[in-house]
Amino acid sequence: xxxxxxxxxxxxxxxxxxxxxxxxxxxxxxxxxxxxxxxxxxxxxxxxxxxxxxxxxxxxxxxxxxxxxxxxxxxxxxxxxxxxxxxxxxxxxxxxxxxxxxxxxxxxxxxxxxxxxxxxxxxxxxxxxxxxxxxxxxxxxxxxxxxxxxxxxxxxxxxxxxxxxxxxxx
Numbered sequence: 001x002x003x004x005x006x007x008x009x010x011x012x013x014x015x016x017x018x019x020x021x022x023x024x025x026x027x028x029x030x031x032x033x034x035x036x037x038x039x040x041x042x043x044x045x046x047x048x049x050x051x052x053x054x055x056x057x058x059x060x061x062x063x064x065x066x067x068x069x070x071x072x073x074x075x076x077x078x079x080x081x082x083x084x085x086x087x088x089x090x091x092x093x094x095x096x097x098x099x100x101x102x103x104x105x106x107x108x109x110x111x112x113x114x115x116x117x118x119x120x121x122x123x124x125x126x127x128x129x130x131x132x133x134x135x136x137x138x139x140x141x142x143x144x145x146x147x148x149x150x151x152x153x154x155x156x157x158x159x160x161x162x163x164x165x166x167x168x169x170x
Contacts, residue, residue, distance in 0.1 A: 001155070002028065004061035004097075005148025007140045008069070008085035011035060012045055013052070014140025017059050020152035027130050029059065030141040041080065045087045052088060056095045064077075064092040065100045065151035067143070085162070102150050109151035122146050136140060 001021065007014035016030040033051040035044035056064075066089065069082055092099045105115035112125045119139075126146045127135045136142040 001063065001152070002059065002061045003057070003074030003148045003151050004059060004064045005144040005146070005151065006064060006066045006088055007143035007147060008066060008088055009140065010018075010041070010048070010080045010084040010139070011037060012140045013048055013084060013088065014137070014138070014142070014144035015052075015055060016141055017061060018069045018145065018148045018152060020148075020155075025130060025149060025152050027132065027136075027145065030136050030145055032138060032140050041083065045083060048084055049087050052091045053095065056092070056097060059118055061097055063098045063100060063151060063155070065102060065147045066092075067147050068101050068103050070104050100151050100154075102147060107111045107146050107150040110153045131156050 003018050003020055005016040017028040018025050019028055028031040030134040033048055035047050108117040108122055112121045123135045123142045126142055136145055
């Protein structure tokens, strides 16, 4: 199964593609979609849609896993990220790729074994689980790989087949 993890944003969208089965997960590709800060928001959203469409066509994932939004303090940044996330969700849907959403604590639990793990712990476990020499950079790409790992661990687990804990967006 090929899983494309996405860490949503507007300035930077992290992506990470892995191949996974019940025993092994391996990295195929990771990186970021970046948009110039000088562009108006609408133009940035169009670029995100275009770049994701290209990634979906190139890699043909079996599933897209995206992180749900978590608003901390800066609501203005959160609103912009929500716009970008909406474009990402719509693009995956238009491409016909099944979309799955995970909260930050679900990703942390799946990757680090603790739903309140610190970012550095999640990044280190992502590196270890994917047998990489170094933590992937930039952080957005590492986050996207963690999201892909979360989905891989949820869908290849025997528990998920009986409990139905994975939420698919309709």
